[in-house]
Amino acid sequence: MPRLTVDDLKKIKEEYKAALTLREGGARVKVTVHMGTCGIAAGARKVMEALLEEMGKSGVKDVIVTTSGCAGLCSREPMATVEVINESPVKYVQLDGEKIRRILREHVIDGKAVEEYALVMGSETAY
Amino acid sequence: MENYRVSIMLCGGTGCTAAGSLKIRQTLKDEIKSRGLSSEINILLTACNGFCAQGPVMIVYPDKVFYQKVSMADVPIIVEEHLIKGRPVERLMYKEPVKKLPLPGIQDIPFFNLQVLRALRNKGMIDPEKIDEYIARDGYQAAAKALTEMTPERIIHEIKMSGLRGRGGAGIPTGIKWEICAKADSDSKYIICNRSTIEVEPHIVIEGMIIGAKAIGAHKGYVYVRTGYPIVIHRLNIAITEAREYGLLGENILGTGFDFDIELAKSADEFVCGEETALLMSIESKRGMPNPRPPYPVEKGLWDEPTVINTVETFANIPQIILQGAEWYRSVGTEKSPGTKIFTLSGPLNNTGLIEVPMGISLSSIINDIGGGMEKGRRLKAVQVGGSTGGYIPEHLLDVPVTYEDVTKLGAIVGSGGIAVMSDLNCMVSAAKFVFEFASDESCGKCPPCRLGTKVLLDKLKGITEGRGEEGDIEVMEDLALEVKETSLCGLGQTAMNPVLSSIRYFREEYDSHIRDLWCKAGVCRDLCTFFIEGEKCKGCGACARACPRKAISGEKKQPHRIDQALCIQCRSCYETCKFGSIGIGPRSMREELLCVQTEAAGREE
Numbered sequence A: 001m002p003r004l005t006v007d008d009l010k011k012i013k014e015e016y017k018a019a020l021t022l023r024e025g026g027a028r029v030k031v032t033v034h035m036g037t038c039g040i041a042a043g044a045r046k047v048m049e050a051l052l053e054e055m056g057k058s059g060v061k062d063v064i065v066t067t068s069g070c071a072g073l074c075s076r077e078p079m080a081t082v083e084v085i086n087e088s089p090v091k092y093v094q095l096d097g098e099k100i101r102r103i104l105r106e107h108v109i110d111g112k113a114v115e116e117y118a119l120v121m122g123s124e125t126a127y
Numbered sequence B: 001m002e003n004y005r006v007s008i009m010l011c012g013g014t015g016c017t018a019a020g021s022l023k024i025r026q027t028l029k030d031e032i033k034s035r036g037l038s039s040e041i042n043i044l045l046t047a048c049n050g051f052c053a054q055g056p057v058m059i060v061y062p063d064k065v066f067y068q069k070v071s072m073a074d075v076p077i078i079v080e081e082h083l084i085k086g087r088p089v090e091r092l093m094y095k096e097p098v099k100k101l102p103l104p105g106i107q108d109i110p111f112f113n114l115q116v117l118r119a120l121r122n123k124g125m126i127d128p129e130k131i132d133e134y135i136a137r138d139g140y141q142a143a144a145k146a147l148t149e150m151t152p153e154r155i156i157h158e159i160k161m162s163g164l165r166g167r168g169g170a171g172i173p174t175g176i177k178w179e180i181c182a183k184a185d186s187d188s189k190y191i192i193c194n195r196s197t198i199e200v201e202p203h204i205v206i207e208g209m210i211i212g213a214k215a216i217g218a219h220k221g222y223v224y225v226r227t228g229y230p231i232v233i234h235r236l237n238i239a240i241t242e243a244r245e246y247g248l249l250g251e252n253i254l255g256t257g258f259d260f261d262i263e264l265a266k267s268a269d270e271f272v273c274g275e276e277t278a279l280l281m282s283i284e285s286k287r288g289m290p291n292p293r294p295p296y297p298v299e300k301g302l303w304d305e306p307t308v309i310n311t312v313e314t315f316a317n318i319p320q321i322i323l324q325g326a327e328w329y330r331s332v333g334t335e336k337s338p339g340t341k342i343f344t345l346s347g348p349l350n351n352t353g354l355i356e357v358p359m360g361i362s363l364s365s366i367i368n369d370i371g372g373g374m375e376k377g378r379r380l381k382a383v384q385v386g387g388s389t390g391g392y393i394p395e396h397l398l399d400v401p402v403t404y405e406d407v408t409k410l411g412a413i414v415g416s417g418g419i420a421v422m423s424d425l426n427c428m429v430s431a432a433k434f435v436f437e438f439a440s441d442e443s444c445g446k447c448p449p450c451r452l453g454t455k456v457l458l459d460k461l462k463g464i465t466e467g468r469g470e471e472g473d474i475e476v477m478e479d480l481a482l483e484v485k486e487t488s489l490c491g492l493g494q495t496a497m498n499p500v501l502s503s504i505r506y507f508r509e510e511y512d513s514h515i516r517d518l519w520c521k522a523g524v525c526r527d528l529c530t531f532f533i534e535g536e537k538c539k540g541c542g543a544c545a546r547a548c549p550r551k552a553i554s555g556e557k558k559q560p561h562r563i564d565q566a567l568c569i570q571c572r573s574c575y576e577t578c579k580f581g582s583i584g585i586g587p588r589s590m591r592e593e594l595l596c597v598q599t600e601a602a603g604r605e606e
Helices: A006-020 A037-042 A044-058 A097-109 B014-018 B021-034 B074-084 B131-136 B141-149 B152-162 B174-183 B203-216 B230-245 B276-283 B312-324 B326-330 B363-370 B404-409 B428-442 B448-465 B473-487 B491-506 B508-516 B543-547 B573-577 B589-605
Strands: A029-034 A063-068 A080-084 A090-092 A118-121 B006-011 B041-046 B058-061 B065-067 B190-194 B220-226 B261-267 B307-311 B340-346 B353-358 B380-385 B391-394 B418-423 B530-533 B583-586
Touching: A006 B131, A006 B141, A029 A044, A029 A097, A037 A044, A037 B230, A044 A063, A044 A097, A080 A097, A090 A097, B006 B021, B014 B021, B021 B041, B021 B074, B058 B074, B065 B074, B131 B203, B131 B230, B141 B203, B141 B312, B152 B174, B152 B203, B152 B312, B152 B326, B174 B203, B174 B307, B190 B203, B190 B276, B190 B312, B203 B220, B203 B230, B203 B307, B203 B312, B220 B230, B220 B276, B230 B261, B261 B276, B276 B307, B307 B312, B312 B326, B312 B340, B340 B363, B353 B363, B363 B380, B363 B418, B380 B428, B391 B491, B428 B448, B428 B491, B428 B508, B448 B473, B448 B491, B448 B508, B473 B491, B473 B508, B491 B508, B530 B573, B530 B589, B543 B573, B573 B583
Parallel strands: A029 A063, B006 B041, B190 B220, B190 B307, B220 B261, B340 B418
Antiparallel strands: A029 A080, A080 A090, A090 A118, B006 B058, B058 B065, B340 B353, B380 B391, B380 B418, B530 B583
């Protein structure tokens, strides 16, 4: 990794936003499995494993899977956020391996959110 | 608040009222009354939800179902299907315009819409182990600006103008602290971050420290971490390595000629080392014990050099203040307590977790709106504000705005930002006792007021909870606690007195009950309670008998059950299991009486 200049910071920001943003011809869906201490204690690692395994089985390609720190609603962990291009992100709560597999099949691949596992939709920050 | 099963918030804002929400309220009240549900369902009129186009608006808690355009004809259907049968009426629920999902939106749910994310602006959005994601969300822009466009004086000026107060507990204005250290004359200054538990992103700590280092003229920083948080340490190590590789830490940062590097200093998980002078001793590899101040660390700190110590949350606010300015920072919060504060909301609430709210928000809004109110079946008794050594705020004072000044007036502290809700299942005397178990254990022992005071108060409270309380104990404890608070060397001894003082102030009747009547009404102090079943209320379902670890409960199906006082260990499992409120908690004296009755009855049966 090279030592950065101030301009490099701006370049990385633009490149990364392009890579992480859902766009035509790029990734269609982004799934974030939240992994703060609360999430991990509640079983987020197993949820992540199940998700990756199911993704491998299904062969789906245009999906970004990522993680984050604590999402703030610690009492409902494990949590995951599914964002499909041009739609509001959906926050899923109290997940386990079974539920995330179903979410992958029904929401990520078939485009129909699994309402019974979802808490809310939308983004907490404007940008 | 009564033990309502359901709370319905009807919007009483102008828009909804014009659309008929008051008539809806009346219709709802009548329908609920006619179905015999008045004691279970509470109806409240709220202020404008902001969703005027979809009024009348109705939110059903604790389910958080958002109904829109409710008509009078809809009311009986909602009551029948949702409130009685538990099936929300989808047809009436809020649907997001983009996609037809009958899910509530973030903007409609108080847990989310009452928060203002600043330090936590990247919550749930970036991988804490990838520096590029932090940079993608404006990471290190503030450090770049501070290093290339601002002088130390300018940086300090901005922080001073923002009014940011140290978020570690004491609330010292950060700008002033930095200014004093900047003026100190030394080649070796230090900047230290106390605590590292900000799991959203470790980089924000690094960036805040770079800016602080430039402001005061330090080239070495430490993050003081507890060994009991391995995930945090792991992520911080990765972050520091990544930052160094990018040249954001080390020599000649971003080509500006400014040198600054950070090291982790690991603690042995001692509570007292949160006190800044004890923390310094710990980093110097000495036993963590506080020292008298003055001199303050900003003048004579780590290895006697000028040192700024701030907590992680303070550093997390710095980058945004540099980028957006002091006025932006002051746009939320109050005059004397500007900005936002992170709180940890815990207890038997419907929503618990990590929240960031504007200073000045009322405690009741935090508990009822963000927290979603008490869990079913629990009644709020007190809220401990400030952490394990915070004070208790009783239910009738819940409207207090959460600011440094207002909270202190009531005998609590903002402290570490802990807000712990206590219910009818908590005993305030026992809670105060527990604090002394903790404090006397963690006391470093250096100063007699804390070393001896915490132990004496622990013994006194133990006695009271075990039935050895005496008339006059309360006054003795109060006097002693006030003395210890005034004379202790550090915050440990001082704040450890808050729970006992505030519980005596607001819950004196519980102390009286323990001392005079030998009665713990919450059923916590096992020596001071008797559990019995009230025959008229008991439905004979047997749930308590199954929950009892001593098999002390017997009875025929659908007949009132009995508790065998000879076997009962007062564990309270039956009380917590019973859904009909048929288990009573009486004083200790009741045990002998019931035992007599029990023995006599057994004798007659033979």
